[in-house]
């Protein structure tokens with residue numbers, strides 16, 4: 175009998191993100207898309223959801239020793255890597271027979287950085303960063319994973335499967351994106367994820383992939399899967415909202431599209447969401463991101479009618495020079511105007527701000543604070559920039575001739591500079607927003623502010639604006655704990671908030687689009 179092409183079962187792992195204020199707010203849609211794709215092909219999935227689990231290694235040990243499948247897929251953003259290393263080490267020590275596949279944003283972004291270096295005829299730090307992740311996994315998957323995962327499962331899979339390459343046949347088009355299975359949310363304990371929009375129990379979804387803009391700090395500007403917009407039909411998006419409401423009872427929905435108003439048919443989508451609520455006889459509340467310079471009154475009114483009460487936008491800075499240096503495209507006036515349009519339509523705004531851009535100074539951070547006080551958003555956050563592989567700040571930086579271990583990005587149009595320490599992402603969890611009590615750390619500095627000063631300026635913006643606008647400080651939720659009494663290490667008795675398995679391999683296809 176010929177050997178089956180694919181295994182009958184796969185283990186998928188969502189690692190913790192220990193640095194976050196609260197890890198169980200939104201489910202990880204990426205790994206659940208992979209689970210949905212596998213289930214649709216009849217492959218059973220066991221999903222180990224370690225997010226927010228304090229003693230995740232104990233839970234992992236209890237499970238992995240007796241696991242039946244020998245194939246493990248793990249997802250990772252850059253700051254999750256130190257935890258992923260611990261997970262992989264534990265699996266390797268206990269089960270050397272297991273094949274480990276690593277996918278997600280860090281692989282995608284590092285792989286895109288390698289391509290740029292190669293094109294520039296260099297073999298440098300992106301190649302080194304890539305070699306480090308090759309060393310921890312048997313197969314790496316870059317970019318869209320829904321088709322690529324099947325290549326990774328093959329016994330003869332190469333060390334890198336490139337779903338970010340438009341010519342590979344693994345990169346999703348509009349049509350193939352529409353045809354993919356929805357996230358297999360039945361493989362997480364949805365009740366342990368807590369989020370509310372205006373008192374409505376809420377969850378997240380993604381309606382379109384990709385952002386075409388080129389902000390210097392943002393990951394994926396050189397990666398097809400994060401850059402090229404792929405849309406699906408209004409009907410498919412509305413069907414996902416309906417299924418979430420009917421299956422889990424949610425009436426609140428957070429759209430995690432990079433910016434909703436890049437879609438030319440956004441007003442049509444808003445109208446369809448209004449019609450769905452008329453049909454169901456219920457009121458929904460939504461929240462999502464918009465790009466300021468594209469935002470207009472028609473969009474704002476349609477969003478309000480559909481049930482949006484909150485918008486988020488990455489305004490980043492109150493300094494005209496910094497907005498230019500980010501290559502933000504939106505001007506300060508565009509940003510101010512977007513807030514005015516939103517407020518007139520009855521929409522509240524969460525302003526997403528950041529410090530640590532090329533030429534950031536005490537003066538530019540003061541301009542950011544003053545702008546916030548002037549436009550008075552209903553909520554905001556302020557982060558310190560991270561220079562991850564796959565961001566222009568990383569990809570276009572050159573070694574600093576005066577300081578070994580430091581890389582310098584220069585904004586070509588005016589020579590303004592940003593310096594970043596080169597760090598081993600497998601060891602250091604570098605993030606830009608975490609538990610404020612854990613303290614912010616900066617691995618960047620400018621010609622005017624040291625890393626410590628950038629953190630101080632961030633803290634000053636946060637506290638002075640919160641105090642002046644009477645905005646509450648964010649609070650953490652305690653982590654979950656896996657107790658041994660929940661299961662003496664046997665794989666079938668891990669608690670449901672950690673382990674969920676496919677009921678039947680086709681279970682994922684019922685939540686149709």
Ligand code: B12
Nearest residue numbers: 201202204247249251252277278279318319393605606607
């Ligand atoms: C939603 C979101 C969040 C949510 C996450 C909720 C959650 N539980 O996951 C919140 C707000 C909490 C968040 C936090 C952070 N985020 Co965020 N986030 C996003 C956002 C907007 C959408 C993610 C998403 O759902 N995408 C859709 C799914 C389908 O795509 P995906 O997850 O990439 O998965 C696909 C592939 O990567 C691949 N894949 C993924 N996993 C695996 C595993 C295997 C085995 C295989 C084969 C394939 C595979 O297949 C999937 C399907 O195609 C993205 C930007 C974007 N548009 O993608 C940023 C993004 C992922 N975030 C980013 C960052 C920087 C962060 C933070 C570090 C910010 C911070 N606080 O400092 C944290 C890290 C949190 C963490 N978990 O580690 C960066 C990632 C940078 C990086 N180098 O890792 C992104 C890309 C934004 C950007 N352009 O800079 N984020």
